[in-house]
Each structure stands twice: as structure tokens, then as C-alpha cells.
Amino acid sequence: MKPSIDTDLVRRLVATRFPQWADLPLKQVVPGGSDHAIFRLGTGLQVRLPRGDWSAGQAEKDGRWLPRIADRLPLPVPEPVAVGEPEFGYPWQWSVTRWLAGEAARHDRLADPEVTAVEVAGFLAALRGLPPAEELLPGPHGDLAPQELNARDAATRSAIEAVDGVFDRAALTAVWDAALAAPEWSHAPVWFHGDFHAGNLLSVNGKLSAVIDFGGLGLGDPACDLVIAYTLLGAEIRPVFREALGVDDATWARGKGWALSTGLNAFTSYAHVNPHVAKTTSRQITQALL
Known part of the structure; x- marks a missing residue:
């Protein structure tokens, strides 16, 4: 309760x-x-x-x-x-x-989307480049658990079935299958935010002002943070972001899977009671299908 x-x-x-x-x-x-x-x-x-x-x-x-x-x-x-x-x-x-000033960042209120794409990539690069956890704080770090894309398989496929008729089930399945088939992260674990979508970035006058809500902060595969490419950036700007961050094909495919899975989860959980969530998650899912 x-x-x-x-x-x-x-x-x-x-x-x-x-x-x-x-x-x-x-x-x-x-x-x-x-x-x-x-x-x-x-x-x-x-x-x-x-x-x-x-x-x-x-x-x-x-x-x-x-x-x-x-x-x-x-x-x-x-x-x-x-x-x-x-x-x-x-x-x-x-x-x-x-107190951090600003409102939740929105794709349609960015002062300069290309500058924003580079700035977001710079933040993620800095986050990934942080020293290992044990250098910052000695001791066990069980609160920095990795996030596994394949752990979302059953729930994501169930959500795909649930939205059949609203979105293209075959297209959703193809994106999801490609994400799971992509090679796994083979490098040393790096820091990730874990819930890096537009609602957790603040902006003032269309310019990014802060990043909030680090409850998902962890170490592992950083692909989960690529959700931002589909919640804040448009298709024409995503290549700028990808180049600035230097994302390989496999990580990009997994990131698209994260965007699809989290968007479907939010859509099936909240869209029927929250028109704003319905609108934002519909866009997120649609962008992941482009």
C-alpha cells in the first residue's frame, strides 16, 4: 500500500x-x-x-x-x-x-537539437569514463548492479502482443529480435545512468540544465542509456549523437532494444490512465521503429 x-x-x-x-x-x-x-x-x-x-x-x-x-x-x-x-x-x-532549476526536457522545445545531441553524448562519455567504483569508494558495491537486456525478453514479448493493432507487431518483433541477437558488451563494465530518458533531463529555455534520478546508476553494458536517442532526439539528429559518443553497431542495436522495451513497458502500464505518458511513449516506440 x-x-x-x-x-x-x-x-x-x-x-x-x-x-x-x-x-x-x-x-x-x-x-x-x-x-x-x-x-x-x-x-x-x-x-x-x-x-x-x-x-x-x-x-x-x-x-x-x-x-x-x-x-x-x-x-x-x-x-x-x-x-x-x-x-x-x-x-x-x-x-x-x-534545487535544480528547469523543466523536463522535450524534443520539440530544444533550442538547438544538434548542440543538445553533442552535449548529451558528452555527458554519457564523462559518465562512462568515471574511475572504477572501488577507486571512488572501497568496499562491496551491490547497489551498482548491471542491467541485462535479455532479462526483459518475456515481458517485452508480452507487451508486443498487448499492443498488436496499435503498433506493427511484426516490426516490433524484428527490432526486439535484432537487439537480443546483437553481440553482448565485451569490454570492461562502465558506469551508466540506468534511466536516461528525456524526463530525467532538465532544461531551461531549451538548453540542458541538469540530469536527475540516478536510482538506476550501475556498472556494466551502457546500451541502456541510449534510450535518450529515442526520447529526446529526432531521427535526423541521432547520427550526430551516435558519432559524438562513438557507438558501435552492436551497442546501437541493443540500445534500440532498450528504447523499445522501456517504451512498451510504460505504454502498457500507464497509457490508459495518463494521456501524457501515452503520447510520449507512443513517440518513443515509433522512433525506435524508424
Whole structure:
């Protein structure tokens, strides 16, 4: 059962754990995220509260890794300022982070799509180029698990069947089969964001301003981050992005598979209740079929 998260609860949590911020204005950010409820705290902070078990560990994970990688990345990320504990019936850790200005990036509101493509490639290149985890933080790193494309096979094929008649089932299957048939990542594991789509990039006046939501941060095959090519960039700009990042054919095929699979998952899970999700995921799926 999801907890009820409202301004009164958040104000009590903040006042109890961090009384130095108790008198700051507090306002919920609507709609917030699918994983976290977000409240702006004063002018420079925000409170992020997991909405369910699936995102309940992110406050701790962000606290471990984001301070260690933030200054190595070319765009701002939401570094935690403090982590709060469960209280008042709210069951999970929550965090206070710096406020990052901007709105979710949109493909139709980019000031210069080509510049954006190069900038996104530069961010991913910097992320992939981070030192090994053990150099940044000694100890076990079970929270940086790889993401396996073939683990999504059954769910993706089920989703393809579910959308038959809305999208071309044969074309969807062909893209998915090609992604699974592509050679696997054969290099050393590299860092990936893990949920790198347009909704997790912020922009101001059509220019990228920040990257958020690092709950999927991990080490392994970086193909999952190529979802951004199909959620933020158009077909005519994707070659610019691919060249700037230097993506080989196999990784590109797996990345297209990730875009298709995540788009289908979101479409079948939310499109019937959320017109915005229906629109954005329809575009994502369609772009992956081009």
C-alpha cells in the first residue's frame, strides 16, 4: 500500500529531523516523478520522498555515489544535502537535495537539437569514463548492479502482443529480435545512468540544465542509456549523437532494444490512465521503429 504523502507530512518530517529548515516555505512540485514525490523547500532545496518499495533505496544510494561523481560530470546532478529517516507512518528514508532549476526536457522545445545531441553524448562519455567504483569508494558495491537486456525478453514479448493493432507487431518483433541477437558488451563494465530518458533531463529555455534520478546508476553494458536517442532526439539528429559518443553497431542495436522495451513497458502500464505518458511513449516506440 502506498503511503499518503502531503505537505503536512513533509513539513513534520523536515521539522523533526532538520529543524534548521522548519520555517522555510514548502510547496509540492506537481506532478513530480513516478518514483518520488518532490517538494520545493525554500529557494535552494527540495525534498524527495520515494513513492513505493521500488524506489525506497535511492536516498541511500544517492548519498553514497552522487557526491563522489558530481564534480566529474559536465551537467549538475541532485547531490544530497541530508537523508531523513522513516517517521510519522512514512516507511522509507527520504532526502533533501539542492534545487535544480528547469523543466523536463522535450524534443520539440530544444533550442538547438544538434548542440543538445553533442552535449548529451558528452555527458554519457564523462559518465562512462568515471574511475572504477572501488577507486571512488572501497568496499562491496551491490547497489551498482548491471542491467541485462535479455532479462526483459518475456515481458517485452508480452507487451508486443498487448499492443498488436496499435503498433506493427511484426516490426516490433524484428527490432526486439535484432537487439537480443546483437553481440553482448565485451569490454570492461562502465558506469551508466540506468534511466536516461528525456524526463530525467532538465532544461531551461531549451538548453540542458541538469540530469536527475540516478536510482538506476550501475556498472556494466551502457546500451541502456541510449534510450535518450529515442526520447529526446529526432531521427535526423541521432547520427550526430551516435558519432559524438562513438557507438558501435552492436551497442546501437541493443540500445534500440532498450528504447523499445522501456517504451512498451510504460505504454502498457500507464497509457490508459495518463494521456501524457501515452503520447510520449507512443513517440518513443515509433522512433525506435524508424
